[in-house]
Amino acid sequence: MNTDIILQLEDLVKYYGSGESLVRAVDHTSLQVERGRFTAIVGRSGSGKSTLLHLIGGLDRPDEGRVIIDGTDIFSLKNDQLAQFRRKKIGFVFQDYNLIPSLNVWENVVLPLGLDSRKVDTAQINEILRKIGLEDKKNAMPSVLSGGQKQRTAIARALASKPAIILADEPTGNLDSQTELDVVSLLKSCVQEFGQTLVMITHDETIAQMADRIIEIEDGRIGGKVEN
């Protein structure tokens, strides 16, 4: 085990359907992601990039292969262990924010901590909210927030549990291009500041350019890599 590798994919395979309608969503993919790096995964829709991210996040089980996060083969864990591991080590940011409508910004952010009955570090959460520009929106309900503010809340939620790795699936898909730039810059500088690793799916070339590394997915396989 190399300590610099936070995420390792070993020959991952995930097929859907069978016979004529067999879809090779992830087709023998291997990848290593170093700690503290920003990796962008790009590809056309249907290229299997979302499936890949779901496998990395342990949201879906592969047909073959292993996903090793921080030295742990996540699919060797039992379901409840996996759920706990996920909450502790992985932060998710989705396109649809997935905020709970009946909770305000603060409550949404600290919710995952409550699930593991971890102590809420008020100073730390305040620091995140300050950095993310939501300091004055702590008590606001999601319904009154703009798209950008909702996504900021989701990012704060992902950062709050101090995960080792943040997985973002088209996080800016619903935002206009300026807000998109703002949110991704923010996400990038946050993970840089907190020493985390960011893996982001995007179809946007402009956003992908900001990454340290761009991985192109074609038909479930890695097509090209660019290092910056």
Added chain:
Amino acid sequence: MDGKSDKKLTGYLLAYLAFAVLFSGFLFSVWRYHTAKELQRVLFLLAEHPELETEVIGLWEKYDQQDFTELTTTDAIISAMETIEEKYGYRMEYAPRRMFWGFWCAGMLSGAVMTAVLGYFDWRGRRKNELFKEQIRQLSECLARFQRGEFDKIPGFDNASEEWMQLGERLKELGFYFAALKKRLGEEENNTKALITDISHQLKTPLASLRMSYELVTGDAVTEDEQREFQAQGEKEMQKLEELLDELVNLSRLEMHMIALKPVSASLKETVTEAVSRIYMKARQKDITVGVEMEGDFTVCHDVKWTAEAFANVLENAVKYSEAHTAVTVRVVPLTTNVLIEVEDEGMGIAKEELSQIYQRFYRGSRAKETVKEGAGVGLYLTRMILERQGGTISAKRKARRGTVFKMTLPL
């Protein structure tokens, strides 16, 4: 370790055996004492009532054929006494004969339990001690591994107390830190090597043309006019060489962390103006208008000198790769947590497949190379490094008709 615990076990068994012997002996003597007392009472009874002698002895003999001086026949005595008591209303106390075995069993059992409990505590204490020793050993092994440069095998202390687990976490972090440090050192070394190779390569071409100009000037078959021309050419080459050297010096200094960026709260407007002023003359020579769209000013935490350099590099590219009589626009727009600095040109544009590679050191787009000869492919690399070190970003977008928009952000 096994032999040691065997020895311990034997010790405990011996202690228990000693206890059993002593306890049994004690109980036995108590019982003997009671029996003697009983016999005394019988003898006393016989002395007081000689008329009962026959009856008592008869009864005795009826219950036991043995000699009555033998003291093992307590049961017989008790039975005899019970009969006499019934007959004469005589009250006597009997030895707790039936309870004797009960007492004995209880005594032996509690002795056994106590020995076991003591043994258990001893064992637990020793085990704790052993675990502690084992943990210390693992810790010192881990530290020794650190010294040897192995940072991956770190004891987890999973079954240990919270403090040990915290220690394990700290060790893990330390290991990561060391590994990163080691890796960075290696990377920096490689980087330095690559940089030296790259720089010497970059210097070769302009030096070669300079040499050519020089050789032509000093050649015999050249007219005076030609000489002057080649001299001017050489002058130009030298100027280019100087510019390139400046760029390379900047690059290597930044790269080697010889220059630390010093971000301070300062006016972004002034920095943008400074950047624009650096390329203004070049733009005018090509009749390219440079417009700045900025409403008000922003105080942004940034290193004034190097950020101006970063912006100027992008602006310089915009001017360099645009045709005459076009426009370059700088737009500054505040976002929520960042400020966006856009540089838009109407130039040749960047091929889609090259968009993500333009930030690599010494990378030059294929069309850029064709169109403009000079250029080392350093500018955007520097710009990205300067911005990212301050928490900012850079990305480029092709415009629909022609030209490129560079979007740079800096945290507000």
